[in-house]
Amino acid sequence: MSEDIDIQDREAREAAEKAAEYEHGWSSDIETEFAEKGLNEDTVRFISAKKGEPEWMLDWRLKAFRLWQEMEEPNWAKLGYPEIDYQDAYYYAAPKKKVELDSLDDLDPEIKRVYDKLGIPLGEQEVLAGVKGAKKVAVDAVFDSVSVATSFREELKRAGVIFLSISEAIREYPDLVKKWLGKVVPQHDNYFATLNSAVFSDGTFVYVPEGVRCPMELSTYFRINAENTGQFERTLIVAEKGSYVSYLEGCTAPMRDENQLHAAVVELVAMEDAEIKYSTVQNWYPGNSEGVGGIYNFVTKRALCQGARSKVSWTQVETGSAVTWKYPSCVLNGEDSVGEFYSVAVTNNYQQADTGTKMIHNGKGSRSTIISKGISAGKSDNTYRGMVRVAANADGVRNRTECDSLLIGDQCGAHTVPYIEVKNPTAQIEHEATTSKISDDQLFYAMQRGLDDEEAMALIVNGFAKEVLKELPMEFAVEAQKLLAISLEGSVG
Amino acid sequence: MLEIENLTAEIDGKTILNGLTLTVPAGEVHAIMGPNGAGKSTLSYVLGGRPGYEVTGGSVRFDGEDLLDMEPHERAAAGLFLGFQYPVEIPGVSNVQFLREALNSQRKARGEEPLTGGEFLKLAKEKSALLKLDPEMLKRHVNVGFSGGEKKRAEMVQMGILDPKFAVLDETDSGLDIDALRVVGEGINSIMRAPDKAVLLITHYQRLLEVVKPDKVSILSQGRIVQTGGPELAVRLEEEGYDAVMAA
Numbered sequence: 001m002s003e004d005i006d007i008q009d010r011e012a013r014e015a016a017e018k019a020a021e022y023e024h025g026w027s028s029d030i031e032t033e034f035a036e037k038g039l040n041e042d043t044v045r046f047i048s049a050k051k052g053e054p055e056w057m058l059d060w061r062l063k064a065f066r067l068w069q070e071m072e073e074p075n076w077a078k079l080g081y082p083e084i085d086y087q088d089a090y091y092y093a094a095p096k097k098k099v100e101l102d103s104l105d106d107l108d109p110e111i112k113r114v115y116d117k118l119g120i121p122l123g124e125q126e127v128l129a130g131v132k133g134a135k136k137v138a139v140d141a142v143f144d145s146v147s148v149a150t151s152f153r154e155e156l157k158r159a160g161v162i163f164l165s166i167s168e169a170i171r172e173y174p175d176l177v178k179k180w181l182g183k184v185v186p187q188h189d190n191y192f193a194t195l196n197s198a199v200f201s202d203g204t205f206v207y208v209p210e211g212v213r214c215p216m217e218l219s220t221y222f223r224i225n226a227e228n229t230g231q232f233e234r235t236l237i238v239a240e241k242g243s244y245v246s247y248l249e250g251c252t253a254p255m256r257d258e259n260q261l262h263a264a265v266v267e268l269v270a271m272e273d274a275e276i277k278y279s280t281v282q283n284w285y286p287g288n289s290e291g292v293g294g295i296y297n298f299v300t301k302r303a304l305c306q307g308a309r310s311k312v313s314w315t316q317v318e319t320g321s322a323v324t325w326k327y328p329s330c331v332l333n334g335e336d337s338v339g340e341f342y343s344v345a346v347t348n349n350y351q352q353a354d355t356g357t358k359m360i361h362n363g364k365g366s367r368s369t370i371i372s373k374g375i376s377a378g379k380s381d382n383t384y385r386g387m388v389r390v391a392a393n394a395d396g397v398r399n400r401t402e403c404d405s406l407l408i409g410d411q412c413g414a415h416t417v418p419y420i421e422v423k424n425p426t427a428q429i430e431h432e433a434t435t436s437k438i439s440d441d442q443l444f445y446a447m448q449r450g451l452d453d454e455e456a457m458a459l460i461v462n463g464f465a466k467e468v469l470k471e472l473p474m475e476f477a478v479e480a481q482k483l484l485a486i487s488l489e490g491s492v493g
Numbered sequence: 494m495l496e497i498e499n500l501t502a503e504i505d506g507k508t509i510l511n512g513l514t515l516t517v518p519a520g521e522v523h524a525i526m527g528p529n530g531a532g533k534s535t536l537s538y539v540l541g542g543r544p545g546y547e548v549t550g551g552s553v554r555f556d557g558e559d560l561l562d563m564e565p566h567e568r569a570a571a572g573l574f575l576g577f578q579y580p581v582e583i584p585g586v587s588n589v590q591f592l593r594e595a596l597n598s599q600r601k602a603r604g605e606e607p608l609t610g611g612e613f614l615k616l617a618k619e620k621s622a623l624l625k626l627d628p629e630m631l632k633r634h635v636n637v638g639f640s641g642g643e644k645k646r647a648e649m650v651q652m653g654i655l656d657p658k659f660a661v662l663d664e665t666d667s668g669l670d671i672d673a674l675r676v677v678g679e680g681i682n683s684i685m686r687a688p689d690k691a692v693l694l695i696t697h698y699q700r701l702l703e704v705v706k707p708d709k710v711s712i713l714s715q716g717r718i719v720q721t722g723g724p725e726l727a728v729r730l731e732e733e734g735y736d737a738v739m740a741a
Contacts, residue, residue, distance in 0.1 A: 444543050445581040447565040448574075449595035449655065450602070455566075459594060463585025463634070 035092035041065060044198050047092045051167045051202075054174060064187040064197030071191045077354035078383045078415060081296060081323050089261055091199045091232070159215050161245070162207040166234050169205035176207055180238055184267035184304045184331070192263040192298035192325070196232045200265070203234035208243040208274075217473055219248040233264040239274035241307060246277040248476055260285075262321075263298045272307030272334065277315070279472050281480050284320035289490070291350025291379075294322025301328035305337035305366070313340040314357065315471040317480040319487040322351060327385065329358035332366035339368040342468040344480070346461075346487050347380030347412070356386035356417075361397040361427070370401040373465050375484075376412035377491035383415040388431075392423040403433040406464050408457070408491050458485035494519040494691045495540075495560075495659055500551035501716075502539045509535040511716030512551070517659075522685070522692045524702055524727060527713035528735045533695045534578060536713070537663040540693075541575040542568055555659065569595075570602035572658030574651075576665045580644040583635040588647065589617060591635045592654050599655065620653030624680045641668030649680040660685055661693045666701035678704025699731035714739060 035046045044065050048058040073084070156163050162173060170177050187197045208214050239245055262284065270276050278301075287294025297320075303312035314328035330339030341357035359368035368388065376382040382405065390397045405414035416433045438460055446456035461484050462469065469477050495517045502510040509532045517523045527533055538546045540553065542565040553560040560568060583591065597607040608616070621628045626646050636644050645665055652660055662681070666674055678701055685692045694707060702710075702724065710726040711718045712735070719739060720726070730738050 439581075440544065441581045442583055444541070444565065445577065446583070446591070446595070448541050448543075448569055449591070449651065450566050450569040450599035451595055452564070452566045452598070455594065455598060459586055459591065460583060463583055466585035 035090060037090055038087045039089075039091055039199065043091050047199055047201065050092060051170075053167075053170055056174070056178065057170055060182070060187070061198050061200075064194050065199075067188050068191070068194040068198055071188075071194060073191050077325055077385070078381065078417075079323055079325060079352050079354050081352070084261060084296065086195075086261075092201055155215065160209045160212050161214050162205065163218055164205050166200070166203040166205045166236065169236075173205070173207070176238070177205065177236070180236055180267065180269055182267075184269060184302050185265050185300050190300060193265050193300040196234060196263045196265045196300070200232040200234035203236075203264070205235075206237040206245060206247065208237075208239045208245045210240040210271075211242045212240075213243065214245040217246045217248055219250070231260070231262045231264070235264070235266040237267070237276060237278070238269045239271060239276050239310075241271045242273045243271075244275045246473065247279070248473060249278070249280045250283070250476070250479070260295050261298075262295050264300070266299070266301040266328075268301075268303035268312055270303065270305050270307065270310035270312050270334075270337075273309045274307060275311040275313075276303065277313045278303075278328075279476055280314075280316040280318075281472075281476055281483060282316065282318045282320050282324075283483055283487075285322075286320050286351050286487070287322040287349065289349045289378075291322070294351070295320065296323045297321040297326065298323075299326040301326065303328075303330045303339070305330055305332045305334050305339060305363070307337070308335040308363075309337060310334045311338040311340075313342070313471065315340075315342040315468065316344070316355075317465075317468070317472070317476075317483065318343065318345040318353060318355060319483045321353075324351075324353040324355055326353075326355045327357055329360070330368065331360045331362065332368065333362045334366070335363045336365040336367075337363050338366070340471075341368075341370045341372070341386075342471045343371070344373045344375065344465040344468045344484070345382055345384075346375045346484060347377070347382045348487055348491055349378040349380060351378075351380045353381070354383040354385055356384045358387040358389070359399060361388070361390045361394045361399070364394055365396045366394060367398045368400075370399070370403075371467055372401075372403045373468055374403070374405045374414050375408070375461055375464065375488070376405065376414050377408035377488055379411045381413040381415070383417060385417045385419075387419040387421070388429055389419075389421040390424050390427040390429070394424050395426045397424065397427040397429075399427070399429045401429075401431045403431075404464070405433075405435040406461065407435065407437045408488065454485070454489060457488055457491070461485075461488060494521075494556060495693070496552075496554045498552045498554075500539070500553060501549045502535060503547050503549055504535065504545060508549070509716055510539065513713070513717050514551075515711060515718050517691050517693055519691055520688045521709060522681075522694060522705060522707045524694045524696060524705075524707040524710045525713050526696060526710060526727060526730055526735075531713045532716045533713055534663055535716075537575055537661045537693075537695060540568075540573065540661050541565060566598065567602065569655075569657075570599040574655055574657035574660045576645075576648045576652060576660060576662035578664040578667065580636045580639075580648050582637045584637050586635050588631045588633060588635055588650075589614070592617065592631075592651060596655055617650075617654055621650050623653060623683060624649045625676050626650050642670065642673040645669055645677055646673065646680075649677055649684070653680070653684045656684070658689065659691050659693070661695070663695045664697065665694075666696055666698060674701060675704055677701075681705050699727050702727050712739065 035043055044061050048061055185193050187194055206218060237247060268276050284295035284297055305312055312330050318324055328341060332339050339359050345353045345355050347353050357370055370386055372384045374382040374384055384403045388399045403416045407414055414435055418431055420429055422429060442460050443456050446459055462481050469480055472480055497513055497515045500510050500513040525533060539548060548561055593613045600607055617631055618628050621631060624646050639647060665677060669677060682705060707724055709721060710724060711721040
């Protein structure tokens with residue numbers, strides 16, 4: 001155990017020693033096959049054809065595209081960014097060398113190098129290196145828009161778990177996809193989700209059958225690799241009665257000067273007694289210290305807790321992106337169903353984040369917990385926006401919300417915008433919010449004990465975020481701690 | 494070991510230290526006493542390098558090195574420890590994590606190997622036993638929810654673990670009952686009483702000095718040392734008061 005700790009410490013130290021500039025600021029030169037710039041019905045047809053989709057899928061996309069044309073980009077969030085020219089972006093980019101591999105060992109060395117640079121967490125590195133007895137983590141690698149490799153498919157298959165890219169799932173399990181796609185996040189849900197429905201490039205599909213506990217943590221790396229290419233990932237996870245699955249999503253992106261649009265949709269469905277744990281470490285390129293470049297991240301994530309006693313936990317560590325617009329939510333339809341949202345959002349320099357959750361309580365006795373930790377530094381703005389809604393016939397609902405903001409310096413902003421709508425008098429809703437500054441006392445105390453200013457800051461910030469970080473799987477927690485330290489570098493003083 | 498020469502320092506433009514000169518050689522425990530507002534806490538912060546405390550003149554040499562030229566963490570690594578009058582809370586960070594990171598940062602700065610988790614825990618348990626602090630306290634967050642006495646004892650455990658060459662203890666005795674005072678005093682003796690170490694003990698009261706037994710006592714008033722003597726000076730201060738002793 002102590003050796004594990006040592007390795008983690010060493011890793012954390014090494015990470016902290018890296019240059020203050022964005023670590024993943026490089027790009028690899030795998031040839032890309034673009035769809036033409038711009039967005040029209042032909043673009044949608046091109047994407048669908050490229051992926052060899054059946055007619056029904058194309059129709060579904062076209063319907064979404066037509067809806068999208070009638071919609072307006074939302075402007076209610078506390079975000080400011082230049083107008084996005086949707087005709088000045090590419091909507092499809094795929095690596096030219098299409099390879100179907102049995103294992104990641106056979107991966108294109110160039111792509112392999114990319115993964116190495118990404119610093120894939122310990123457990124997965126062992127898996128990649130083929131270490132015996134390594135804790136199993138299945139990596140469905142999403143490189144740009146196409147899944148290039150899927151590992152452990154066989155073992156998952158034996159358990160009855162389907163873990164595929166969404167494109168494959170559309171071809172191989174059309175009935176399952178048809179049954180659930182767009183059922184949690186409807187095509188017309190919101191501007192960005194509708195755009196995604198029209199042009200989604202790839203993503204992940206997970207199906208866990210009744211009574212199955214998924215034998216490993218599932219993990220996907222998303223990565224934007226082509227200049228000016230929007231990423232439109234689509235994820236669908238269905239957990240049948242009494243099943244369990246833990247899914248890890250991590251993102252990094254190379255440094256680019258132009259803003260890149262990212263609009264993902266994630267749909268989760270948990271049936272009776274099923275549990276889904278969804279963890280995200282988001283580290284898209286945040287732009288440089290002057291606020292130039294960076295990812296625009298407009299994400300729609302929603303879970304349907306459909307069955308009685310079903311449970312969904314969202315845990316997110318958001319350090320990246322120039323603009324984040326993201327509200328992982330739970331629709332708690334099942335009696336005694338449980339929704340949880342644990343979030344750490346860090347903004348530095350000119351980053352803007354408007355993030356939070358919605359807990360929609362329709363089921364009797366449904367419960368939810370929201371713990372949000374916002375950390376703002378530099379000239380950034382960090383908003384928690386959350387909604388707790390209790391339907392009239394949902395008796396005995398409970399919610400606890402805790403929103404804590406930590407300010408570093410005096411030029412950043414932290415905002416808390418809770419919406420509470422309760423139509424049933426038996427509901428118990430608790431909301432607590434605090435705002436604090438990292439105090440000079442704390443910094444000096446830690447420095448007097450031997451930590452330099454960056455280490456002292458990292459220590460205090462990690463302490464602040466602890467309640468959320470402990471919800472992450474081990475490998476992710478280590479990576480997340482490093483990320484917090486890296487993303488706040490240069491903010492002391 | 495510590496040579497302070499004609500030191501002047503100010504906060505927000507207000508002069509607090511005003512030509513302070515003091516030498517504390519290795520092996521010595523030197524008590525600083527003085528009325529409120531004399532500059533006792535400022536002295537300790539200036540030695541620690543706290544931002545906002547501006548040195549406007551004079552020099553401080555620590556083992557021959559220019560202390561004022563070092564960053565706070567470099568001073569710590571060089572062997573300087575500050576016992577805080579009001580130890581600071583750090584929520585979410587356990588004492589174990591805090592002290593292990595601090596110690597290993599110091600060791601790294603000195604070119605030593607970091608301690609492993611096991612080695613560190615052994616050391617931490619040993620030192621908390623010495624200070625009669627329940628080792629379970631090490632798992633709790635730094636100073637969060639600690640009583641005044643627990644905080645001061647925890648400071649001494651930190652000192653034991655970090656094992657400094659020189660400790661500046663700022664009113665470590667305030668807020669302690671008689672039993673805790675004895676434990677802390679004996680802790681100072683066992684950790685810092687050595688030929689190659691020294692202590693600057695800032696206090697208002699004689700009672701801690703009965704346990705720690707300083708070699709020298711100095712009176713700090715209006716930002717400078719106005720009188721230095723043996724332990725008997727502390728006894729006189731306690732009996733007669735600052736005004737009487739300084740006027741004499």
